[in-house]
Amino acid sequence: MPFVMELIQYMIVSIYFTSICVVFIIKKEAIMSNYNCIQTKFIQWSNKRALHPNAAYKRNIKTVKSISIPLAMLSLSIAFGPLISTINDMGKLPLDNRAHFILFWPTIFDTNKLSTYGIIYTLQVIFTIILCISVFSFNLGFMVFLNELITQFEMLLDEINDAFKYKMDKQFETLFIDCIRHHQIIIKFLDDLKSYFKWMILIEIIVVQVILAILIYNLTKVNASLGYKVKIAGSLLFNLLPMCFHCHVGEVVLSLHTRLSNHIYNMTWYDMPNKNKQLVVIMFQRTQRDLTLSSALFSSERASRSLISKVIKQAYTILNVLLKT
Numbered sequence: 001m002p003f004v005m006e007l008i009q010y011m012i013v014s015i016y017f018t019s020i021c022v023v024f025i026i027k028k029e030a031i032m033s034n035y036n037c038i039q040t041k042f043i044q045w046s047n048k049r050a051l052h053p054n055a056a057y058k059r060n061i062k063t064v065k066s067i068s069i070p071l072a073m074l075s076l077s078i079a080f081g082p083l084i085s086t087i088n089d090m091g092k093l094p095l096d097n098r099a100h101f102i103l104f105w106p107t108i109f110d111t112n113k114l115s116t117y118g119i120i121y122t123l124q125v126i127f128t129i130i131l132c133i134s135v136f137s138f139n140l141g142f143m144v145f146l147n148e149l150i151t152q153f154e155m156l157l158d159e160i161n162d163a164f165k166y167k168m169d170k171q172f173e174t175l176f177i178d179c180i181r182h183h184q185i186i187i188k189f190l191d192d193l194k195s196y197f198k199w200m201i202l203i204e205i206i207v208v209q210v211i212l213a214i215l216i217y218n219l220t221k222v223n224a225s226l227g228y229k230v231k232i233a234g235s236l237l238f239n240l241l242p243m244c245f246h247c248h249v250g251e252v253v254l255s256l257h258t259r260l261s262n263h264i265y266n267m268t269w270y271d272m273p274n275k276n277k278q279l280v281v282i283m284f285q286r287t288q289r290d291l292t293l294s295s296a297l298f299s300s301e302r303a304s305r306s307l308i309s310k311v312i313k314q315a316y317t318i319l320n321v322l323l324k325t
Helices: 002-026 028-048 055-089 114-164 171-221 226-265 274-286 305-324
Strands: none
Touching: 002 028, 002 171, 028 114, 028 171, 055 114, 055 226, 114 171, 114 226, 171 226, 171 274, 171 305, 226 274, 226 305
């Protein structure tokens, strides 16, 4: 049974990343629109506010440096956990024992030969490291989007504060219309992001809860050495952490727009001229739009930190089913 579960795990992971590629191909226009928005419109607003346009990227570099060591340790645990098993089990178990490979290796070649084992294991390590780098780069793109979005929201709040310094003057109209335009660009950016993000989070909800159940099942059922357990633990984190990050992205987007709505509502707009009040009402109505990053249309789950606990609970339910079979 654990052998079958491990095969199913690899099949699901391969289908998962293939599905992500398909979504990216289908939604390439929305992805390019996001990229162009950062490269043109967002940079234009940064220059207009006399801010360095690479502020968000500097924040990204700082974040990457802080997580590079944990990510390297995670990748190494997946790649070299089986090698630790091999060294520990030398003379006790044959080399073709599945705990000695990163991925299950079917009996096609005589993997009990040290040279054959070394070639196959080396190829698996190379492809595993490529996979880790690809997943990291993929999520780095979301990190860029998120930090740029935070920067633009902070900039918009400053623009609103500057406009309200002239709330009784005609100059308010010019400044606040700029705020409305800036907000519209941010909305367009998020609409494009939502068009492909919702399918990704839906796939992750389905895949991660099944993968977690299978990995924990293998961890409890397989009588293997410490290296195998290190590999399984690394795989568990490798599949769980990206979803945690995507849920964090959804939580931040929701909190930013709520903060903007509350900020406008709490401004002293009640004693302004009626013409200026109308502009504030327009902006306030725009902030009522639902910008929640949710899963696809036939699922109501939204990307938030509460979703992580739901996925873990569902994984626990699946695990109980597996343990009873």
